[in-house]
Amino acid sequence: MINRVVVPVKAFAEAKTRLSPVLTARQREQLARAFATDTLALLAAHPEVSSITVVSDDPQVLEVAADYGADSFHERRGPGLGLNAALEACLFTLQDAVAQSLIVLHADLPCLTCDDLSAVIALRRRAGGVVLGCDRRGSGTNLLAFSSIEHMPMAFGRDSCARFQRQADARGLQCSVMLRAGIGHDVDAPEDLRALQARRGDRVIGAATSRLLAAWAPEDAAPGDALAMMEPCRGVVD
Template sequence: MKTCAIIPVSRFAHAKTRLSPTLSPSEREGLLRAMLMDVSEALRRHVDRVLVISADADVLEYAYSLGVDILEERGRKDLNGALEQAAEFCIPEFERVMITPSDIPLIGKTDITELLHRASHFDVVIAPAKGGGTNTLIFRPGSMRLRFGDCSFFEHVSEAESRGLSVSVYDSFYLSLDVNTAEDLGEIILHGEGTHAREYLRKLSFIVRPSRGSDRLEVSRSF
């Protein structure tokens, strides 16, 4: 089955504001660029096309430089509206789409071949994020409504089952790790060998140690 991977990307200027205590605006943009490179490179090895959708001209220009296809959001859309636009765009050529956010830089360390194999036997394949969100969703475009948002993993499972679609849940540490906090940066440093995101954080002099407080990891700069 022909598969198009869809990566939604927000505006670089608005990227990852929860990391503002740790990274400057330019550093957050640099990290997003590195993560998008990791995600797009991993997916290109396994799917027929990678498509980045965004309302940001800078994002689209950068994605094009990475060798992936681009699609500009039409009108003022929320995330689900933008993804539905992208999925509809794919219908004439692709039997299934694989939605993956741009902030899961460890995706290349998971078994993407297994994900796609499951999609040959189930109507919907879903990989949960660690906070209850959805970090990968594979389905036939037009077969279900998208429910990205808070606790979207459960919303997507419920949506699929309500339509009589078979569901396979793929649990993976690497897929569950999206980047929102300083502790997430520590996980990239620990587990992201060979990724652009880890290399970028190393250039910013970040180091990670076990934490004695409430967090698992203590992330700081070495200068």
């Protein structure tokens, strides 16, 4: 089975704005770059990934993509266009008469492992239909896998996991929801970052992200709530 992975990546300088209460603009840019680097490095090393396409219009993002042999799809921006429209345009170029597995994967999953991705590919091969990788709250969608011969309208955003399930049901497709820590732990809000800090030193965290977290010093952080001075989040469930 051909497995094509599509990774939408926001411009590093514009990413992770919800972390502004705890990180400076420079730190948010560094973090977004580290996340993307780790995601692309994992995909490039995975033996079952046939191709990688990065969706972005940011030259810095596309430079990192090229470092890992990824193809680029230049996002077209304009009134009313956003993540879902850009993904629809990209996926249209990848669909052909040959059945293949398309995997849309977000780039802010610092604990994602090769085993996580292998589990998704194995489940799609075994069960067919659609595989959803929900966030750890069970609301958003961090991964979507489906066949190229079945058109799945892109519906990422708040409560997208439920929307994708309804879409699959409407099309008579088997829908499997995969709950794995590496897929579920995205980093959007300060509490997500605290949970990641609590796992500092964990070997599942990507190399670039690990180096960045280790390098940050208190004086580099935003006043009042520096990352290096955060109390680790308690009760994180893996």
